[in-house]
Amino acid sequence: MAAKKPYRSPQGFALLPGYLDRAQQQALLACVREGLRAAPLYRPVMPRTGKPLSVRMSNFGPLGWITSVSGYRYGRRHPVTGAPWPPLPDMLKRLWADVSGWPQAPEACLINYYDGKARLGLHVDADEDAATAPIVSVSLGDAALFRLGGPRRTDPTRSLRLGSGDVVVLAGAARHCYHGIDRIYGGTSRLLPRGGRINLTMRVVG
Numbered sequence: 001m002a003a004k005k006p007y008r009s010p011q012g013f014a015l016l017p018g019y020l021d022r023a024q025q026q027a028l029l030a031c032v033r034e035g036l037r038a039a040p041l042y043r044p045v046m047p048r049t050g051k052p053l054s055v056r057m058s059n060f061g062p063l064g065w066i067t068s069v070s071g072y073r074y075g076r077r078h079p080v081t082g083a084p085w086p087p088l089p090d091m092l093k094r095l096w097a098d099v100s101g102w103p104q105a106p107e108a109c110l111i112n113y114y115d116g117k118a119r120l121g122l123h124v125d126a127d128e129d130a131a132t133a134p135i136v137s138v139s140l141g142d143a144a145l146f147r148l149g150g151p152r153r154t155d156p157t158r159s160l161r162l163g164s165g166d167v168v169v170l171a172g173a174a175r176h177c178y179h180g181i182d183r184i185y186g187g188t189s190r191l192l193p194r195g196g197r198i199n200l201t202m203r204v205v206g
Helices: 022-038 090-099 172-176
Strands: 013-016 056-060 064-068 071-075 108-114 120-123 135-141 143-148 158-162 167-170 179-185 197-203
Touching (some): 022 135, 090 197, 143 197
Antiparallel strands (some): 120 179
């Protein structure tokens, strides 16, 4: 049997555990709730097949990431309500400025809500023209098992547990690596009264 290749964290990957304290998490959650009143969570579908994703989504910012039967794209309006996306909260703008090392502000912030059964398969974020700009994500609520690999789907992967208030930066080589969410650990946080996890992912589009 061939030995497994050793895993090496890709250049540009950073996990900042507990970056937001409890009060900051609550403040950010209030911003998310306000944004979702203007742009409610919806359940998107996969291109071509129309299969619903297990996560529900919305967006902050002038652009929002959308997946539908016709494909992946960025758009300026909520695909269900037709309304513009709510602006990116100042708290997230400051976080981006503090950790991204990138001069341009993010144009999109994807809001993903995971219930206890939701998953997100291994993928690479490749719909942005600004392919060298980092991606910054924030976890709120129940812990999740995050898996990070390499630039090829077959590369070795490493699993990391992300807790509420943790921040992940994918920059440099890590920006082009496969990653996903394998499971949610229900009951590990009391931040969301009904449980589940919210992930906020900020991106520069072009």
